[in-house]
Amino acid sequence: QVQLVESGGGEVQPGRSLRLSCVVSGFTFSDYAMHWVRQAPGKGLEWVAFISYDGRRTQYADSVKGRFTISRDTFRNTLYLQMNSLRTEDTAVYYCAKEGALYCSGGKCYPFEYWGQGTLVTVSS
Amino acid sequence: QSVLTQPPSVSGAPGQRVIISCTGSRSNIGADHDVHWYQHLPGTAPKLLIYGNRNRPSGVPDRFSGSKSGTSASLAITGLQAEDEADYYCQSYDSGLNGWVFGGGTKLTVL
Numbered sequence: 001q002v003q004l005v006e007s008g009g010g011e012v013q014p015g016r017s018l019r020l021s022c023v024v025s026g027f028t029f030s031d032y033a034m035h036w037v038r039q040a041p042g043k044g045l046e047w048v049a050f051i052s053y054d055g056r057r058t059q060y061a062d063s064v065k066g067r068f069t070i071s072r073d074t075f076r077n078t079l080y081l082q083m084n085s086l087r088t089e090d091t092a093v094y095y096c097a098k099e100g101a102l103y104c105s106g107g108k109c110y111p112f113e114y115w116g117q118g119t120l121v122t123v124s125s
Numbered sequence: 126q127s128v129l130t131q132p133p134s135v136s137g138a139p140g141q142r143v144i145i146s147c148t149g150s151r152s153n154i155g156a157d158h159d160v161h162w163y164q165h166l167p168g169t170a171p172k173l174l175i176y177g178n179r180n181r182p183s184g185v186p187d188r189f190s191g192s193k194s195g196t197s198a199s200l201a202i203t204g205l206q207a208e209d210e211a212d213y214y215c216q217s218y219d220s221g222l223n224g225w226v227f228g229g230g231t232k233l234t235v236l
Contacts, residue, residue: 004170035225037171037227044127044212044214044227044228044229044230045163045165045171045214045216045227045230046227047216047224047225047226047227050224050225059223059224060224061224062222062224095170095171097171100173100176102176102177102180104159104176104177104178104180105177105178105179109159109161109176109177109180110159111159111161111173111176111177111216112161112163112171112173112216113173113176113182114170114173115170115171115172116170117169117170118170
């Protein structure tokens, strides 16, 4: 079965860096795009970053652009999120998500098909 | 302020029907981007509930249904059960922002 397991969260001071990892299994990692999504305490879900199946295309939310970098390692079946210049407002549970390619009316659609359990990042002085 | 607007909360008694709305704009739902719905229990992985506006993944009961019209979408839950108590999120893509967007989430309480 499909599994996504995040790690690397923790408490860090503002301005510092952290790298999150997401190890996946149960599907061919190199065939699917991946995302990071976060949820701040008491808030809703917020999309953070996207990477295409082959790693050639990335997109970022404006709130993290220039500070966060998404990447992937096919050989390790692992998705990464390098977070630099962290701010208190980056405090959240970070989820990795596999983008599906499902048949819908009119063609294919691409929901966040499977999610990990999340890893907590706390940015505090 | 979320790009997609959902009511913060809805409630219903067991067996009743509730509808959760998701209002967007011409750059997301109105631009013919698909709407997907997720069920989220705090501390767990969000779960895909409806994809492509109205399709259910295998294993999701047919008590859950989705629809879309113009710049809005809706999630309907019939025959409410206690286990349905959770947060529900709509999600789409926004061409203006060049990114994926979520609604603010709706907390469903089963009375």
